[in-house]
């Protein structure tokens with residue numbers, strides 16, 4: 154198996170002074186399906202977003218198929234990004250465009266700027282995009298506007314957009330955190346099945362240890378910006394899980410039920 | 424006394440102070456400009472008399488004479504709105520912080536636009552009349568400047584308000600700057616673009632009525648012309664025509680808005 158991604162000493166300090174990542178070393182081989190777990194604020198999203206530089210790393214190196222991502226100029230960065238699909242917690246679809254158009258966005262990185270501006274997608278791209286939508290059960294939604302779909306359907310569109318890139322790697326940042334259990338299973342299955350079939354490696358952030366164990370070929374635990382676990386799912390015992398989530402046990406098995414509670418002490422005086 | 428109560432009191436005191444300052448400023452200004460309340464009050468009947476006796480009835484004999492200026496005004500409005508919306512669109516993309524290519528570009532454009540907007544419209548019109556002479560050109564240019572100042576800022580604000588997550592997703596596919604604009608930003612900006620542009624058209628029509636007064640052409644010039652000739656009943660006709668025109672434009676733009684959004 155070839156090494157797809159090699160991260161060394163990756164550190165990210167946000168302007169506010171938060172150290173979100175603190176010296177992460179990580180190797181991803183092709184076809185690996187890696188779940189990244191850790192408590193809220195551990196740095197999971199930051200890790201994924203540094204890989205395609207939606208967030209600028211502070212220091213360390215990121216090597217993707219021989220290309221140094223952190224040093225890439227904008228053209229090289231676009232090339233890297235075109236080979237890395239991304240799936241978001243809130244789907245991040247362009248709501249006023251059709252489902253098909255959203256999926257076709259996955260092809261932009263392979264087209265000339267002008268062709269992309271004028272929607273000159275090839276017939277083949279369109280056929281493949283529609284085929285992907287069929288495959289995830291959205292054959293009746295192809296021409297609907299993205300904002301007419303349910304959450305689970307939107308996320309499947311998000312998955313198709315990532316797959317349309319025919320990527321080497323997919324980054325999925327909490328793809329099921331906003332979905333009900335049934336849609337969650339559909340979406341996770343779609344991601345897992347397609348990655349396996351097409352030999353795509355995947356890094357997926359998950360809140361739920363159970364889900365991670367069910368799908369992943371390897372699990373990474375992150376806490377306070379450091380990697381505290383790296384091994385096969387069998388090796389992740391309750392002991393490890395407890396360690397990773399120490400002090401934040403409530404987040405371990407279930408996703409947070411309610412959205413963050415407003416801070417009661419932050420109440421304004423009237 | 425607890426903290427909440429203290430804050431409430433402070434707020435009350437502040438409000439009272441603001442009110443006192445406002446009253447003082449008004450009294451001072453009245454004194455300063457030697458505003459004569461008696462003259463103002465005695466002027467009211469004079470004004471009403473002028474409006475309802477001298478202006479009435481509107482002279483409908485030469486209605487056809489006003490067709491040309493009405494069409495002129497509408498054409499001004501269309502030309503000025505289209506041109507200013509195109510120019511403002513480009514400026515807005517360069518100026519909005521989520522699409523601006525460089526912070527320097529942003530700051531420079533912002534200052535220019537703010538300057539254009541802060542010079543009153545009639546001042547622009549007057550300057551342009553001096554530059555281009557009396558006629559339609561200064562009118563159109565003034566309307567374009569008004570449009571650029573107004574639309575650039577509103578477009579930029581609409582662009583800044585759009586959902587950045589979708590934009591990020593498109594960027595993550597390896598899209599170029601132009602692809603990002605076209606595929607993620609423009610579709611989301613469309614409703615804002617359409618409604619502000621239609622609104623601008625309404626403003627332009629109203630403004631072009633005023634433009635005639637500084638000699639910049641359009642239906643407004645008929646007001647000045649008829650008044651200068653003391654043909655007040657004709658002036659009344661023009662005013663009525665203008666009101667009808669504005670109402671029609673408002674109605675039409677409203678319908679377009681409903682259809683498109």
Ligand SMILES: Nc1ncnc2c1ncn2[C@@H]1O[C@H](COP(=O)(O)OP(=O)(O)OP(=O)(O)O)[C@@H](O)[C@H]1O
Pocket residue numbers: 167168169171172173191192193194195196197198199200
């Ligand atoms: N844009 C930002 N600016 C400043 N600090 C940030 C920013 N984004 C994240 N952080 C901080 O960096 C740390 C890691 O955040 P990150 O979003 O990577 O965590 P996470 O593991 O994805 O958490 P969650 O499970 O809640 O999504 C947190 O302390 C967070 O407050």
Ligand SMILES: [Mg+2]
Pocket residue numbers: 197198199326327
């Ligand atoms: Mg996160």
